Structures are given as C-alpha cells and as structure tokens.
Amino acid sequence: MKKIIVLLLLTALLQEGFSQSDVHYSMFKLNRQIYNPAVTGENEALTFTSHYRDQWLKFPGAPRTFTFQGHAPFYGRNVGLGLSVVAEEIGMFKINMVSGSYAYHIRMxxxxxxxxxxxxQLEHAQIRWEEVQATDPLDRIIGQQPSKLSGNVGAGIFLRKGEWYVGASMPRILNSKTYKDVDSEMQSMFSLRTYYFQAGTAFRLNKNFALQPGLLVAHNPSAPFEFDFNVNVLMFDRFGLGVAYRFEDSADAILQFKLSEQLKLAAGMDFTISSLQEYAPTSFELLVQxxxxFSSKGVHNIRFF
Structure with missing residues (x-):
C-alpha cells in the first residue's frame, strides 16, 4: 500500500512539474522578474535576489528550486538589464537555466x-536514470543520463502607477519538446507555454501600517487555471506579516524583514490543503535580496517590501 501511495504522489509531482514547466513560487510578489522580463530594472537600483523553494518537505523526489537573479537600470532608468540562473530538481529530472532579460520603460x-x-533563455535538462530502482538490473536504460541543451524566448508587459501595477507575460514562447525518446504524452507535457497575469497594489492604513495585496494567475494548456492570492501587512516599514492562498492547493504564511535599506529577508511556509495533505503537508521558501x-534621496515606495 505504501508503494502505491508513493507512486501516486510521484505521478502527481511529475504532472505538476511538466505541465507547468516554469518556476512557481508562493512569494511571487517579492520576485516578479522570474515571471515577467518587463519588470527588469523597475526598482531603479542594482538588485540581487536569491530565492529557494523546497516543495513537499522530506518527500523523496519532490521539486527543489534555487533562483539567483540580478537586474539594474541603465540609460537614465529607461532601460533595464537582468540575468537569472535557475537550478531545479524534480525526481530524476535535473534542469539548469540561464536567462538574460531586457526591458524598456516608457515614462508617461x-x-x-x-x-x-x-x-x-538557455536550458540544460537531464534525466538521471541511475536514481531509478529497476526491477530488471540488466535494463539498458539504467545508468544512462540523456540530456539536451535547448533555447527559448519570453516576453512581457508591465504597467505601474505609484503603488499599483498590472502585468502579463509568457516566459517561454517557443513550444519545444525536450526529449524525443520518451512517450509522446510526456513530450507534450514538458515544455508547453504558460501565460501569467500579475496585479497588486499597496496603500497605507496609517503612518505605521500598510497593506500590500497581490494576485498571480497562471494558465497552461495542459492544466487548469492557477490562482494565487497574497496579502501582506507592512509594519513600521520594517516587518511584514503575510498570508497567501493557492486555489485548492495550499494556504501559506509569510514573514518579511527589512534588515537595512539594502538587505531584505523573507520566509514562507505552505500548508497543503489538497488531497496530498496527508503525505506532503508542507513546503518552504526563503528569499534574500x-x-x-547608494542614494540618500531615493523615493521610498511601499510597493517594495
């Protein structure tokens, strides 16, 4: 019975990973560049962000994702340039990606x-068959590590005014299939396009407290729509307490700390509310930015935690 449960969980895990293909973070509001290249350089300073997610804690083969990004404004803040590195493991699959982004900001x-x-985007994907426990030790596929290097392009638009913003994007436009030597169903799930819509705002409740709601909608042709809601209460411009809800999947708690004008830290815990709750109850995220x-005359915007 235990083996059947593990098999069902792995099947759900692989379907989630392949059908979405793009990185999915619960603290999406703090790392918008991962979904939309149009936000590159938006906070008008050279910024580095490290973001880690451990999906389904302690479950063997569950997704683990690490993202490191840097972006900055150029040419009088009208141009933004960025670089992103992503390392992801999903079961026997290992994926490494490097992306370069360009944004042009029109001030109206x-x-x-x-x-x-x-x-x-440049992506290296690999299947590590040696991690599979085969019933036939003479199976020729065991021990192989088929891999492929592929490229893709993405695009996005982003509109902001003061404390609010809306955006739409497609991080992967090319609908390529990574592995030609696997069954057609897995090929069709691996690299389908995902469309994203983001919106959010921030407004002060009083001098010491501000509210920061956000929304992320994702659609992949091979999966249902995904809706993520996030709201954070910013206190004294230093600390944040937030909750998030992923429709029919998880409820999340988020803590944010502004340690200095330059250094920010956030941590989040997802609590599974789907049918997988009994076997994979929690996920964890950590973000450092x-x-x-260096300008003491910069304008503080509570849209940025």
Whole structure:
C-alpha cells in the first residue's frame, strides 16, 4: 500500500512539474522578474535576489528550486538589464537555466510607467536514470543520463502607477519538446507555454501600517487555471506579516524583514490543503535580496517590501 501511495504522489509531482514547466513560487510578489522580463530594472537600483523553494518537505523526489537573479537600470532608468540562473530538481529530472532579460520603460504623464520586456533563455535538462530502482538490473536504460541543451524566448508587459501595477507575460514562447525518446504524452507535457497575469497594489492604513495585496494567475494548456492570492501587512516599514492562498492547493504564511535599506529577508511556509495533505503537508521558501541603493534621496515606495 505504501508503494502505491508513493507512486501516486510521484505521478502527481511529475504532472505538476511538466505541465507547468516554469518556476512557481508562493512569494511571487517579492520576485516578479522570474515571471515577467518587463519588470527588469523597475526598482531603479542594482538588485540581487536569491530565492529557494523546497516543495513537499522530506518527500523523496519532490521539486527543489534555487533562483539567483540580478537586474539594474541603465540609460537614465529607461532601460533595464537582468540575468537569472535557475537550478531545479524534480525526481530524476535535473534542469539548469540561464536567462538574460531586457526591458524598456516608457515614462508617461501622471507618473504612469509602461514597460515592455524580452528575455532569452538557455536550458540544460537531464534525466538521471541511475536514481531509478529497476526491477530488471540488466535494463539498458539504467545508468544512462540523456540530456539536451535547448533555447527559448519570453516576453512581457508591465504597467505601474505609484503603488499599483498590472502585468502579463509568457516566459517561454517557443513550444519545444525536450526529449524525443520518451512517450509522446510526456513530450507534450514538458515544455508547453504558460501565460501569467500579475496585479497588486499597496496603500497605507496609517503612518505605521500598510497593506500590500497581490494576485498571480497562471494558465497552461495542459492544466487548469492557477490562482494565487497574497496579502501582506507592512509594519513600521520594517516587518511584514503575510498570508497567501493557492486555489485548492495550499494556504501559506509569510514573514518579511527589512534588515537595512539594502538587505531584505523573507520566509514562507505552505500548508497543503489538497488531497496530498496527508503525505506532503508542507513546503518552504526563503528569499534574500540586496539592493545597491547608494542614494540618500531615493523615493521610498511601499510597493517594495
């Protein structure tokens, strides 16, 4: 019975990973560049972000994802350039990605900024068959590590005014299939396009407290729509307490700390509410961000935690 449960969980895990293909973080509001290249350079300072997610803690083969990003404004803040490195493991699959992003920011009347962004991506995907426990030790596929190097492109738009923003993006436009030597069903699930819509705002409740709600909608042709809601209460411009809800999947708790004007830290815990709750009850995220903002005249925007 235990083996059947593990098999069902792994099947659900692989379907989730392949049908979505893009990285999915619960603290999406703190790392928008991972979904939309148009936000590159939006906070007007050289910024580095490290983001780690451990999906389904202690479950063998569950997804683990690490992202490191850097982006900055150029040419009078009208251009943003960025670089992103992603390392992900899902069961016997290992994926490494490097992306470069470019954004152009058009500053309009009434402090409205319209941004358009492009990104190019290089991906190395590998299947580690040696991690599979085969019933036939003479199976020729065991011990092999088939891999492929592929490229993709993405695009996005982003509109912001003061404390609110909306954006739409497609991180992967090319609908390529990574492995040609596996069954057609797995090929069709691996690298389908995912469409994203983001929206959020921030407003002060009083001098010491601010509210920061956010929304992320994801759609992949091979999976149902995904809805993520996130709301954070910022206190004294230093600490944040947040909750999030992923429709029919998880409820999340998020803590944010502004340790200095440059260094920020956030941690989140997901609590599974789907049918997998009994076997994979929690997931964990950690984010560290450093902003090289050396100007003492910078305008503080509570849209950024």
């Amino acid at each position: 009347e009434n402090e409205v900024v319209l941004s358009a962004g492009l990104q190019g 450093y902003e090289f903002n």
